[in-house]
Amino acid sequence: MIKLIITDLDGTFLNRHGDYNRVLFPHINNLMQQKGVAFALCTGKQCERVEELFGEPVRDFWILGDSATRIKHAGEYVYQSLIKNSLGREIIATLEAVNSEPVVIACTPVGAYVKSSLAPEMLAKVKMSYANVVQVETFTEVLHDFVKISLFDIKGRCPQIKPHLAAYFDKAYIVVSEDAWIDIADVGVHKGHTVEILQQRLGVSAEETMVFGDGLNDIELMTRAAWSFAMRNAFDETKQAARFITGYNDDDAVMTTIEQVLKLQQ
Numbered sequence: 001m002i003k004l005i006i007t008d009l010d011g012t013f014l015n016r017h018g019d020y021n022r023v024l025f026p027h028i029n030n031l032m033q034q035k036g037v038a039f040a041l042c043t044g045k046q047c048e049r050v051e052e053l054f055g056e057p058v059r060d061f062w063i064l065g066d067s068a069t070r071i072k073h074a075g076e077y078v079y080q081s082l083i084k085n086s087l088g089r090e091i092i093a094t095l096e097a098v099n100s101e102p103v104v105i106a107c108t109p110v111g112a113y114v115k116s117s118l119a120p121e122m123l124a125k126v127k128m129s130y131a132n133v134v135q136v137e138t139f140t141e142v143l144h145d146f147v148k149i150s151l152f153d154i155k156g157r158c159p160q161i162k163p164h165l166a167a168y169f170d171k172a173y174i175v176v177s178e179d180a181w182i183d184i185a186d187v188g189v190h191k192g193h194t195v196e197i198l199q200q201r202l203g204v205s206a207e208e209t210m211v212f213g214d215g216l217n218d219i220e221l222m223t224r225a226a227w228s229f230a231m232r233n234a235f236d237e238t239k240q241a242a243r244f245i246t247g248y249n250d251d252d253a254v255m256t257t258i259e260q261v262l263k264l265q266q
Contacts, residue, residue, distance in 0.1 A: 001265060002037060002227060003208040005258060006064070006195060009043040009050070010129075011214040012231055013254045018128055020053075021252045028255045029057060035262050038202055040064055042191050042211075042221060044150065044183060046112060047072045048131035066107055066147045067183045067217070068194035079197055080109070080147065081186040083172060088146035091168055091184060092139045095151055098164045102153035105130065108144035115139075125152075151182040158182045177217035178235070192220030199224065210261065212246070212254045213238060229257060 007013045014020055032039050040062035041050055047065035051058050063072040071079040083091075092104055103122055106113040111132035114123065118135070127133055136142065151158065156179035165174055165184075173185045191213075199209060210227035211218075214234035222228040222241040230242035231249050239245055247253030 001208060002035075002210050002261065004038045004040065004199065004202060004204045004210070005032065006040040006042050006198075006209065006211045006221070006225070007254050008191075008213040008215065008218050008221070009041060009045060009053075011233060012212050012218075012249055013041070015250045015252075021255065024252055024255050026057075028258055031259060031262055033060075035265060037262065038062060038204070040195075040198060042068055042195065042213075044129065044148075044177065044181075044217070046107065046130040046132065047077075049129055052131055062198055064191070064194050064198065067150070067185050068191040069147050069185045069189055071194060071198060078201070079194070081189045082109075082145040082147060083149070083184070083186050085143065085145050087168075087171060088149055089139060089142070091149060091165065091172065094165060094168075095149075095161070098161055099153075099157070101155070102151050102157070102161070104139070105150040105152065106139055106142055107147040107149070108142060109147060110134075110144060113139065113142050147185075149184040151184075153180055153182075156180050175217045177215045183217060190220045191217060192224050195221060195224040210258070212257070213242075214249065227261070229254075 042064040044067045047063045050063050059074050069081050111134040112130035113134050113136050116135040158176045162176050172187050173190050175183050177183050206224055207226045209225035211221050211225040212229045213221050214231040216235050218238050219241045228242040229244045229246045230239040233248050246257045
């Protein structure tokens with residue numbers, strides 16, 4: 001019996017416009033509540049941005065935000081794992097030395113920091129994932145520890161950039177989630193790790209868990225559920241890690257799959 005459903009957002013639950021079917025979702029949410037199923041959103045987005053997207057109902061959900069480095073429920077953080085400030089600033093300096101073109105987004109518990117020199121259209125793109133954005137002249141101004149560090153390269157060179165971070169592979173979790181994105185978290189902290197923490201907290205097993213994802217950073221997520229679904233638009237590696245393939249994110253496949261499976265659950 002399924003007791004916990006976890007979905008990635010971008011490329012999975014959300015469509016290509018960064019939104020979801022707001023007419024269908026209340027029906028799916030009611031169905032999950034009727035079946036006693038906990039619902040979790042596991043995403044690279046800032047927790048506050050997830051709250052903006054879902055509004056008041058989100059207080060009943062579990063948010064595994066900021067690349068699953070934090071767990072938030074009912075407005076309170078119940079878990080987080082941070083990169084020490086000195087290590088994070090060293091990693092950022094390395095990224096900027098390799099190539100100064102890509103956008104560094106340095107996330108802390110108080111906000112997502114970006115350079116004040118960021119072009120307005122790029123800042124608008126950042127704000128699609130981060131509600132609290134702070135602009136600084138240089139990242140040396142950031143004094144807090146880091147929730148995560150992300151690199152966005154519109155030219156898709158992240159697979160080539162990652163090897164330059166080899167000195168930090170044993171000090172941080174570094175993943176190319178797609179060609180345009182690198183996500184960096186505390187060592188050993190990824191979606192699979194944080195989902196396991198949530199499962200332990202809720203007393204739910206992998207056999208009672210359903211997950212959905214599309215990116216390379218969802219591969220560990222697939223290992224935490226007997227009911228693991230990769231989107232039709234997912235990376236091949238993610239499809240190989242999943243037990244099942246569902247439809248496309250633009251076709252509301254997460255919600256329709258949830259409905260189909262839960263209606264069979266007595």
